[in-house]
Amino acid sequence: MIRISSQQVFSSGINRLQELNSNLNNTQEQISTGKKVNRPSDDPVAAARILKLDQEVKRIETYQRNADLASNRLQQEEGALSSAVDIIQRVRELTVQAGNGSLSANDRQSISSELKERLGQLANVANTRDASGEYIFSGFQGSQPAFVKQPDGSWQYNGDEGQRKLEIDDGVTVAISDHGKGIFAAVPAAITAVPNAANSGGSYVSGLELTNAQALKDAFAPRVPDDLTVSVGLGGQISVTSPDGTDLTPTPAPSVGDEFEVAGVKMTVNDAQDGDEFSIAINKKQSVFGTIENLIAGLDSMEKSSGMGRAQYDAFISESLANLDNAQESILLKQTELGGRMNAVESTQGFLDDSALYSKDIRSKLEDVDYAEAVSNLSFQSFVLQAAQQSFAQVSQLSLFDRL
Known part of the structure; x- marks a missing residue:
């Protein structure tokens, strides 16, 4: 024979009500947060997997930011180099014009004036700065201009030969800068x-x-x-x-x-x-700035009594054209290299995007609540709780002394 006291009846009813109320509260919390695992005790195994997936997503997002930064820096450098090629091409056209034997002194002076303007433009391109204000062609000396105008009017390289690199995935590092010495200064003469x-x-x-x-x-x-x-x-x-x-x-x-x-x-x-x-x-090596500076000086010397003879001048123009061609080729080679790096970054970005999507999808399946199911459970649990409360209210009015 099992003996049941009034105290046991009350305790059992209250415990059941608390259990039903706790389940109801959990379902309400899931609906309000949109997550079915809000604490490790809700599902220890799922909580552990969610924690690892959170860490993976954060790792991927960090690399995505690095990849975006690398892409922006490389695109900016590619744009600067394209501008430099355009400027050098215009300088080359002016050099060809300067080699025309029928030019007057005024014609040569006009060409010289435009060459000085183009030289300044090229210096501005070589001293391009990124969004943070650092000079992109100064190597590790980003706070210093890559090229500085000297008292004699020549442009000299002012940075170092450092190359900045950035990790865009586990074990994947890409160079995001190139020093101006290798591009503009150390050009085969x-x-x-x-x-x-x-x-x-x-x-x-x-x-x-x-x-x-x-x-x-x-x-x-x-x-x-x-x-x-x-x-x-x-x-x-x-x-x-x-x-x-x-x-x-x-x-x-x-x-x-x-x-x-x-x-x-x-x-x-x-x-x-x-x-x-x-x-x-x-x-020998020669700066593209030096090539243009020599060209300007040669044009100006033609207007003086001590200027070059015609044969020497023709050889000088031919030499200048060869140096300009070498400068263009140096930049074009760097553009080709940049294209390879940009393709690598783009490929890595695609891989990171796919990895992030996959990790977030798995996390969503483990963590996110099914609202239709949760609302249905909430309705059912509310009904059960109300029924339990009504039943307990009736049972709580009974006493074993009523049977004596």
Whole structure:
């Protein structure tokens, strides 16, 4: 026989009411928060998985911000380089015009004036700043302008050779900057001939051209020297030597006025006398700013009595065009490299977006409440609670003493 006291009846009823009320409150909380797991005790296994998914989503969102920053920086750099190419192309067009022998002094002065404007524009492009105010072509010295105008009017590189990188996914790092020295300053220069200060007046080298780059590399492996020495001897015979004294003179030896080629470099020595020497720069670097500055100086010198002769001027224009072509090629190569980086960032962004969507979808299934089901449960639980309350109210009025 089981004995039931009045106290047990009351306790059992109250506990049941509390349980039903707790379930009702949980369902109401789920509807108000939109989440079916509001605390670990609601579903310990699901809560642990949700916590890991939250961490994964935050990790992905951090990388997404990095990828967006990388994309913006690379797009800004690509835009700046495109502007630089346009400016250099215009400078090249002006240089071609300047080579026209029928130009008047005023025409050359007009070209010189526009070149000065274009030089300033190019400096502004090279000193482009990002949204945070840092100079994008200064390497790690982002607070310093990449190029600074010197007292003599020349533009000099002012940054370092650092390259900033950013992690856009686990183990995936992309360079988001390029220093201006490699793009604008260290540009392969055209092969030039520098006469010895003691040379006879009017001697010059024309037709300088690199006809075979591989032959030049093969002749001086493993490293191409900075220059060659071309000397004029008795009877106008020409000899060529390398910095270490190696004789590179072609056979038969050329004379003044003859076109000849040595180590893939073609040239002609003109109006030279015994003892004249030229230093042929074959491995030099020159800033694109220096190229334009020299071009301006050359145009201005034509208006002076001490200006270059026509043949020297033509060689000077040809050299300037070659240097401008090299500058354009340097920038175009960097644009190609940038395109590869931008494609990598775009691909990573797509992967991150897919990963974020997948993680959020799983989290939603574990965490988000089904409103239709929750509202139905709420209605049912309310009904059950009301029925339990009514039943308890009736039972609570009974007493075992009424049966005695």
